[in-house]
Amino acid sequence: MEFQLQSISQWLDELASDKPAPGGGAAAALCCALSAALVSMVARFTVQKKKYESMRQQAEALLAASETLRARAQNLMQEDAAAFAKVAEAYSISKSDDARHGAIQNALMYATEIPLAIAETACECAELALQIAAFGNKTVLADAGSAAIFAKSAADSALLNVYENIRNIENREDALTFQERAAQVTQRLQTLAYMPFMNTSKENEIAK
Numbered sequence: 001m002e003f004q005l006q007s008i009s010q011w012l013d014e015l016a017s018d019k020p021a022p023g024g025g026a027a028a029a030l031c032c033a034l035s036a037a038l039v040s041m042v043a044r045f046t047v048q049k050k051k052y053e054s055m056r057q058q059a060e061a062l063l064a065a066s067e068t069l070r071a072r073a074q075n076l077m078q079e080d081a082a083a084f085a086k087v088a089e090a091y092s093i094s095k096s097d098d099a100r101h102g103a104i105q106n107a108l109m110y111a112t113e114i115p116l117a118i119a120e121t122a123c124e125c126a127e128l129a130l131q132i133a134a135f136g137n138k139t140v141l142a143d144a145g146s147a148a149i150f151a152k153s154a155a156d157s158a159l160l161n162v163y164e165n166i167r168n169i170e171n172r173e174d175a176l177t178f179q180e181r182a183a184q185v186t187q188r189l190q191t192l193a194y195m196p197f198m199n200t201s202k203e204n205e206i207a208k
Contacts, residue, residue, distance in 0.1 A: 020088070025080035025115045025161050029073050031154035032118055035125040036070035038147035039063075039132055046136040055135050062132055069125050076118050083111040108169050112178050115161035118154065119185045126151035126192055148192070155185055 015022050043063035046052045052059065087110075090103040129147035136144060162182050169175040 021081040021084045024157055026077045028154045028157035029077040029080055029118045031150045032122040032125055033070050033073035035147045035151035036066045036073055038143050039066035039128045042132045042136045042140045042144045045140050049137055062128055066128050069121055072121050079114050083114045087111050108165055112162055112165040115158040116181055119158040122151045122154035123185050123188050130192055152189055155189055
């Protein structure tokens with residue numbers, strides 16, 4: 001089912017159903033899109049305020065980047081479902097058909113590329129979230145933090161699908177390439193500081 005903002009409840013019903021798609025990959029892409037949208041929100045709040053006039057150009061550039069990532073994430077929601085359909089179609093080919101093995105391997109390649117693209121896009125969203133948090137409108141800092149957390153969750157979830165599919169790819173060179181790209185995403189995420197958005201120190205406690 002095509003994802004439309006007007007029918008998000010219907011899409012969630014599909015996600016909760018006993019159908020295999022949409023599944024975890026599409027849900028990860030949705031989290032990624034939510035992250036990008038929150039980054040755009042914070043950027044717009046920054047551009048509109050005279051107090052942040054000196055950061056307008058930087059915020060506008062970041063806004064353009066986040067909107068590009070949002071569109072990409074929404075497309076990946078559709079592609080994830082398409083990738084699963086290709087895998088299902090390949091496995092439905094008769095075992096007596098010589099084309100079955102190649103079709104399965106090709107489908108698995110595609111089904112690995114899509115969640116990996118979701119993870120890479122989510123990583124970019126996380127980086128943008130932390131950038132806008134550093135100089136953007138402080139009244140919406142929590143939204144920037146939410147964007148970073150959504151992005152990390154999206155990347156982590158998508159990578160689960162990547163590693164699951166890698167196990168079934170017989171071409172070791174291709175499998176290693178996917179594994180290296182996945183490792184790069186993990187490494188990039190580890191360098192990002194999320195603690196400013198999850199400070200649970202006693203300094204934030206209300207005095208009793």
